[in-house]
Amino acid sequence: MDVELRQLRVFLTVASELHFSRAAKRLHVSQPALSQQIRALEKTLGAALFDRSSRATELTPAGRVLLDAAPRVLFEAERAQTLVTQASNGAVGLLVVGSVGTALASITPRILRSMRASFPDLQLEVSQQDTAAQLVAIADGRLDVGLVRAAPPTATVAVEHLVSEPLLAALPGDHPLAGRDEIEPEALADEPFVLWPRPLGTAFFDIITSYCREHGFSPDIVAEGADIETQLGLVAAGLGVSLQPAYYANLRPPGVVFRPLSGDVPMVALQVAWRRTDRSPAVAHFVDAARALGT
Incomplete structure (x- = not known):
């Protein structure tokens, strides 16, 4: 599985808006480009994340699981990046x-x-x-x-x-x-x-x-x-x-x-x-x- 951090950020934006058009405006991208990134993420995970069958966009059970996990993944990734930068600058360690x-x-x-x-x-x-x-x-x-x-x-x-x-x-x-x-x-x-x-x-x-x-x-x-x-x-x-x-x-x-x-x-x-x-x-x-x- 090769999930990109950028895809998780896009997912969280759509999940917070539950509206692809508004999410695209927030991210300053076109709606087709945003939909393409979500489809790529769903393909990587092997599960649909949003239910688009009705007028309102809703999270699927898999989407709700990812909504719970994605912020932790992003936090740890950002924390790791900070620690690596600090270590290279001699700011952490022993x-x-x-x-x-x-x-x-x-x-x-x-x-x-x-x-x-x-x-x-x-x-x-x-x-x-x-x-x-x-x-x-x-x-x-x-x-x-x-x-x-x-x-x-x-x-x-x-x-x-x-x-x-x-x-x-x-x-x-x-x-x-x-x-x-x-x-x-x-x-x-x-x-x-x-x-x-x-x-x-x-x-x-x-x-x-x-x-x-x-x-x-x-x-x-x-x-x-x-x-x-x-x-x-x-x-x-x-x-x-x-x-x-x-x-x-x-x-x-x-x-x-x-x-x-x-x-x-x-x-x-x-x-x-x-x-x-x-x-x-x-x-x-x-x-x-x-x-x-x-x-």
Whole structure:
């Protein structure tokens, strides 16, 4: 059976008028042309749809069945067309997003709000992951796009800068240096440090250790935390000090104070990352939103 949507629309017009001449005027076609389309539809369906035996045009039992079914068919067809168009434009479907905690504390929520406002039917699945895990997941196709920190681009993953903020000293609230307005990096030389494990973010780890070495010492790392909450909890417990991007000062964890460092301080970049071969419109929309909010 090969019923055209145009034929169903013609049928519904005739069924609403129960008069071929008036229906033809509504459709801006000649009455013979309209009658021909109805006959073609009846031939396709193998059933008469209208009883033309009397002065008044009436629906046959088959016509009444089609009158009930045709609007649903047209609705689903139009809905399918809309969904296909939206999918081709990246407006529907699922976008799997990764984000470092640094970005979740700053730019990620704003990007997500922008995406939700522009593409309300696009489902966003967001998880917190460190930079190293995101780069692997993007390359493997398990993530569509990521918000990473201090990551170099690779042959598979493109990385674009969004925003940068300086390192700050994170200190226990009762630390002797906590009362200073600014911390000289050399004042941290003999302090125990709490840092990220290097495998979770090699570039970021190297920024911190290089900065310390530039000021005459290597950090004495006594504890590591796989997430920022753990690290700041260890700082609050007095296990050591830490160097963290300024974004984390927004978290305001109890028992931890953030203080600026004196002199030239490394800037820590937040970036958006995606698979170079990915041509998904939804990924392109996310990257555009990230760019707009990162400037």
